[in-house]
Amino acid sequence: FKEDCSDLNVLEATPEAEGLAYTFFERMEVAAKSKDGIMRDARAFALRATELVFRVAGVLTVFGKQDSIDLGLMRNGIALIAYSLETWRGAHGDRYEAEARADAFRLYEWLLHQPGAKATETGILRIGPRATRSQSRRDTALSLLLQANLAVNEGRTWKAKTE
Numbered sequence: 795f796k797e798d799c800s801d802l803n804v805l806e807a808t809p810e811a812e813g814l815a816y817t818f819f820e821r822m823e824v825a826a827k828s829k830d831g832i833m834r835d836a837r838a839f840a841l842r843a844t845e846l847v848f849r850v851a852g853v854l855t856v857f858g859k860q861d862s863i864d865l866g867l868m869r870n871g872i873a874l875i876a877y878s879l880e881t882w883r884g885a886h887g888d889r890y891e892a893e894a895r896a897d898a899f900r901l902y903e904w905l906l907h908q909p910g911a912k913a914t915e916t917g918i919l920r921i922g923p924r925a926t927r928s929q930s931r932r933d934t935a936l937s938l939l940l941q942a943n944l945a946v947n948e949g950r951t952w953k954a955k956t957e
Contacts, residue, residue: 805852805861811868818872819844835890836882843879847871897925898938905945905954912953 807815825833826840833840851863851871858867900923905911913922918932926932936952939945946953 805855805863807848807851807863807868808865810865811851811863814865814868814872815844815847818847833879833883836879839882840879843875846878847875850874893925894931894934894938897923897931898935898942898944901926901932901935902939902944902954905952906956908954910953911956912948912951915950915952918952 822833822840822843825831826837828834847868848863848871851867854867854870855861855863860867863871901918904923905913915932915936918936919927919929922932926935936945936947939952939954940947944955946955
């Protein structure tokens with residue numbers, strides 16, 4: 795395996811292709827980092843997407859026997875990576891939502907078996923279902939139970955609804 799690549803040709807992108815890649819990069823930053831961003835569940839992949847776009851566009855350039863990455867090749871690279879991103883988003887977004895619902899269900903079942911069908915927030919962290927022993931996962935599960943009208947908040951104590 796040769797590690798020295800100094801004798802290989804360097805592919806450069808045209809200014810138009812670079813501009814398109816820059817716009818794509820900015821969109822991915824917002825989609826991955828904003829609170830309601832569509833790519834926040836696949837953040838790690840989204841933040842590397844522009845790098846991957848350049849790699850794909852570079853491969854397309856070499857296979858097309860061209861000297862530089864033009865606008866059309868950059869568009870094709872973006873199209874391929876966008877498809878990948880959508881697949882990642884679907885897989886990871888659904889997984890996180892499913893995990894949150896499963897945590898909420900486990901917490902609800904656990905609450906039902908507590909005296910008076912209730913527990914304090916601290917108690918949930920200490921002795922509740924293992925999945926809800928982190929504050930963020932506990933709070934997400936409690937929020938889902940509240941939205942589903944399966945639990946009520948009584949200050950720092952939560953009670954499972956049984957009717």
